[in-house]
Amino acid sequence: MTDLQKDGKKPQLLEDATGSTHIIEIKNMNKSFGDLQVLSNITFYIRNNEFLTLLGPSGCGKTTTLRILAGFETADNGIVNFDGHDLLRVPAHKRQLNTVFQRYALFPHLNVFDNVAFSLRLKKVSKKEIRTRVEEALETVGLSGYGNRWVDQISGGQMQRVAIARAIINRPRVLLLDEPLGALDLKMRKEMQIELKEMQRELGITFVYVTHDQEEALTMSDTIIVMKDGVIQQIGTPTDIYNEPKNAYVADFIGESNIIPGTMTADYEVLFAGKTFTCVDTLFPEAGAEALPVDVVIRPEDIYVKDEGSAHINGTVYSIVFKGVHYEMVVDGDDGFTWMIHDVDPVKVGQRIGMTFDPDDIHIMRKSVFSPDHTKKPSVQDALLQELDV
Ligand code: ATP
Numbered sequence: 001m002t003d004l005q006k007d008g009k010k011p012q013l014l015e016d017a018t019g020s021t022h023i024i025e026i027k028n029m030n031k032s033f034g035d036l037q038v039l040s041n042i043t044f045y046i047r048n049n050e051f052l053t054l055l056g057p058s059g060c061g062k063t064t065t066l067r068i069l070a071g072f073e074t075a076d077n078g079i080v081n082f083d084g085h086d087l088l089r090v091p092a093h094k095r096q097l098n099t100v101f102q103r104y105a106l107f108p109h110l111n112v113f114d115n116v117a118f119s120l121r122l123k124k125v126s127k128k129e130i131r132t133r134v135e136e137a138l139e140t141v142g143l144s145g146y147g148n149r150w151v152d153q154i155s156g157g158q159m160q161r162v163a164i165a166r167a168i169i170n171r172p173r174v175l176l177l178d179e180p181l182g183a184l185d186l187k188m189r190k191e192m193q194i195e196l197k198e199m200q201r202e203l204g205i206t207f208v209y210v211t212h213d214q215e216e217a218l219t220m221s222d223t224i225i226v227m228k229d230g231v232i233q234q235i236g237t238p239t240d241i242y243n244e245p246k247n248a249y250v251a252d253f254i255g256e257s258n259i260i261p262g263t264m265t266a267d268y269e270v271l272f273a274g275k276t277f278t279c280v281d282t283l284f285p286e287a288g289a290e291a292l293p294v295d296v297v298i299r300p301e302d303i304y305v306k307d308e309g310s311a312h313i314n315g316t317v318y319s320i321v322f323k324g325v326h327y328e329m330v331v332d333g334d335d336g337f338t339w340m341i342h343d344v345d346p347v348k349v350g351q352r353i354g355m356t357f358d359p360d361d362i363h364i365m366r367k368s369v370f371s372p373d374h375t376k377k378p379s380v381q382d383a384l385l386q387e388l389d390v
Pocket of ligand 1: 212
């Protein structure tokens, strides 16, 4: 931990049953713009020092949630507590939070040092302390020695680091980051993802990160909140969200998935694709002793290609596309479903194959409004991709 964390006051943190402390708690928060309800009954907490990501497609309400925390927007109702105190009554400039935006808006007429020092100068901090704190912040973001550069003499990635240095110079308890890597190219974005995570650990402060990029969320977060149309769909660790999606929307949004209709017939027993399979789930409580219709998720990378007849399900390869590390194959299953498989070894279009998977790769979800229409065949786009046969 660095000096940047010292804010003089001993934090008053809320502890839950598991012993973890919550720096922020949001309960039943709603927000509408005119007739459009953009946040519905938002309830979650943020643990102290965690990296929490709000993930969802454009317009799902993640930025509005962040803006309410920052004090740039008001909630219609609900509770937002910070260290157990009502945050909504605290003016934006007095909140112990700072925001980093996608458009980092550095001052072009100032050099890197003066951009980072800007808020300290406003607060009339002594010259000596400004120098120490700016150098420390620049070191944290990997820009030691860049103080004299003008902002048009540095790269996009370096500008984003300056924006982060400018935000952490105020020693916030929580850093809010709104798609901060959105303007960077893919390679730079991936490097910055790792660095941001390291920075968060080193600083020992809480990061609340907004993105629509599921891979980014899975790479960096301790906790992910998946949102859709202003409603929280699931809260969990990256592993939970990926391996145990709560509904078909989350399964589909977080990576590729095969979602097949099934029926839980007993604990550890699920019927789909015309066969009964052993799985690792028990019946949902609402089923009682009855069989219960469910959605079954199997990730493409969890399906193994075997010889026809020696596997769970047989089918004909419909299309194949090289994705860099693996091949993505669409298989027309004899069970009437279309399956997607990821494998490092390609199979020819038109070839007959068998497909197997392990019990712990069969994920069971409750039926929901997001349950897919299973009557669909592969799209025209898939058919066109067939042209790329290898
Ligand atoms: P994006 O990734 O595109 O920023 P988001 O998930 O962060 O999307 P928000 O920016 O929170 O979504 O917006 C949620 C909804 O609220 C959108 O439909 C948006 O158009 C609307 N909205 C946001 N701010 C305002 C505003 N000031 N006035 C009216 N509508 C707004």
